Amino acid sequence: xxxxxxxxxxxxxxxxxxxxxxxxxxxxxxxxxxxxxxxxxxxxxxxxxxxxxxxxxxxxxxxxxxxxxxxxxxxxxxxxxxxxxxxxxxxxxxxxxxxxxxxxxxxxxxxxxxxxxxxxxxxxxxxxxx
Numbered sequence: 001x002x003x004x005x006x007x008x009x010x011x012x013x014x015x016x017x018x019x020x021x022x023x024x025x026x027x028x029x030x031x032x033x034x035x036x037x038x039x040x041x042x043x044x045x046x047x048x049x050x051x052x053x054x055x056x057x058x059x060x061x062x063x064x065x066x067x068x069x070x071x072x073x074x075x076x077x078x079x080x081x082x083x084x085x086x087x088x089x090x091x092x093x094x095x096x097x098x099x100x101x102x103x104x105x106x107x108x109x110x111x112x113x114x115x116x117x118x119x120x121x122x123x124x125x126x127x128x129x130x
Contacts (some may be wrong), residue, residue, distance in 0.1 A: 001043065002031075002040035002041060003040065003042070004038045004039065004040065005019055005020075005038070005039060005040050005041060008029065008045075008046050008049070011046065011122050012046065012049055012050060012055065014049070019041075019049065022049060022052060025066070026060060026066075027048070027052055027062065027065065027066060027069065028045050028049060028052075029045065029115050031045070031119065033100050048069070051065075051068075051069075055068060057087065058086075060086060064086065068082065068102045069083060083112065090105070107117060107121055107122045107125055108122075110122075
């Protein structure tokens with residue numbers, strides 16, 4: 001059943017401006033405006049918005065979501081390639097965060113064992129890297 005933009009936004013748990021933004025980005029089509037009343041968003045459009053939001057929650061950018069939408073009628077192998085690329089990016093980010101965690105753990109540990117209040121191991125370390 002078709003819904004107004006406000007009802008669609010409420011159902012999806014998003015802002016009306018998000019729907020308008022998706023229209024401007026050409027991720028969804030704006031329904032025609034009737035002579036009287038409000039635009040009615042068909043269930044297919046609401047499903048598309050739900051797809052966009054779910055993809056974003058998985059970390060896909062709007063450009064990547066647009067690619068996924070275009071691949072909707074393509075073989076699964078092409079979608080799989082895009083998902084594998086995203087997985088590789090996520091793994092790289094995780095590895096970088098793990099390196100950061102390790103470095104911060106080391107610095108915090110040095111602070112716990114620091115007996116010289118005139119020098120901070122974290123500040124000293126940051127100054128060396130400048």
